[in-house]
Amino acid sequence: MREFSESYLERTRDGMWDDSRAALEPLALESCNRILDVGCGTGELSRVLDAESNAEVVGCDADPTLLGAASERVSVVAGDAHRLPFADDSFDLVVCQALLINLPDPAAALAEFARVSSDRVAAVEPNNAAVEVDSSVTSERALEKRARNAYLDGVGTDVSLGSNARSAFESAGLDELETRRYDHVRTVEPPYSDAALLAARRKATGSGLADDRETMLAGGQTEVEYDELRGAWREMGRDVIDQMEARTYRREEAVPFFVTVGQIP
Numbered sequence: 001m002r003e004f005s006e007s008y009l010e011r012t013r014d015g016m017w018d019d020s021r022a023a024l025e026p027l028a029l030e031s032c033n034r035i036l037d038v039g040c041g042t043g044e045l046s047r048v049l050d051a052e053s054n055a056e057v058v059g060c061d062a063d064p065t066l067l068g069a070a071s072e073r074v075s076v077v078a079g080d081a082h083r084l085p086f087a088d089d090s091f092d093l094v095v096c097q098a099l100l101i102n103l104p105d106p107a108a109a110l111a112e113f114a115r116v117s118s119d120r121v122a123a124v125e126p127n128n129a130a131v132e133v134d135s136s137v138t139s140e141r142a143l144e145k146r147a148r149n150a151y152l153d154g155v156g157t158d159v160s161l162g163s164n165a166r167s168a169f170e171s172a173g174l175d176e177l178e179t180r181r182y183d184h185v186r187t188v189e190p191p192y193s194d195a196a197l198l199a200a201r202r203k204a205t206g207s208g209l210a211d212d213r214e215t216m217l218a219g220g221q222t223e224v225e226y227d228e229l230r231g232a233w234r235e236m237g238r239d240v241i242d243q244m245e246a247r248t249y250r251r252e253e254a255v256p257f258f259v260t261v262g263q264i265p
């Protein structure tokens with residue numbers, strides 16, 4: 001199972017769903033009594049579900065450390081998405097966010113969601129192959145794209161699933177009701193947050209890239225290609241820090257998420 005740190009989830013979900021929740025409308029949250037958020041991590045989606053409904057929201061994840069953070073937001077239960085520790089029809093909505101892209105067989109997990117739901121199943125999943133970055137450091141956009149592609153080649157699951165979750169819903173025997181798009185846009189600009197300063201330092205030292213080295217090599221990068229990328233990456237990171245010191249650095253990242261909602265037949 002791919003592991004995620006609390007700080008990574010808090011950083012990458014920062015501001016998500018704060019600008020608009022229109023893409024969540026097909027979930028009909030106001031009509032729910034019991035909602036399950038599978039692969040809830042630190043509960044970033046759970047807190048939105050809780051705020052937008054009068055339902056009892058339960059978070060479920062296989063990682064007990066992340067569940068500790070989620071428990072400050074909703075009630076939590078440890079469990080595997082493929083063998084949920086709940087009886088049939090226990091919830092009227094079972095939903096996940098950025099879980100299916102990490103699973104080798106997303107349709108199997110959706111079928112398990114359908115077992116414990118009496119009414120609807122939903123997935124909020126990104127297309128990580130279509131992330132767009134714009135930056136005042138000229139080299140950053142192309143280098144991020146190169147690093148992302150090298151990483152995605154080695155991941156081994158469908159990281160673009162969000163834009164085509166329909167087929168997994170069909171394989172799980174669900175009738176697809178609707179898909180809506182939500183672009184999660186994160187902007188870095190002065191005054192810089194501690195998280196932005198840390199991200200810049202991780203670029204300049206190459207430590208962020210090093211975390212993904214094994215995955216990139218598994219995806220076909222040679223050691224020489226990786227070392228060459230890391231050298232260019234660190235140089236880019238130093239440019240980012242120089243611009244931050246001059247208060248001129250700006251970066252915008254847009255991650256396309258897709259909300260797919262299915263009905264239990």
Ligand SMILES: C[S@@+](CC[C@H](N)C(=O)[O-])C[C@H]1O[C@@H](n2cnc3c(N)ncnc32)[C@H](O)[C@@H]1O
Binds near residue numbers: 004060062097102
């Ligand atoms: C990218 S994180 C998303 C977390 C959260 N939904 C969010 O959007 O911030 C993926 C989460 O799925 C969990 N996960 C991965 N495989 C799982 C499985 N088989 N069963 C339950 N949870 C799983 C991970 O522990 C992690 O918390």
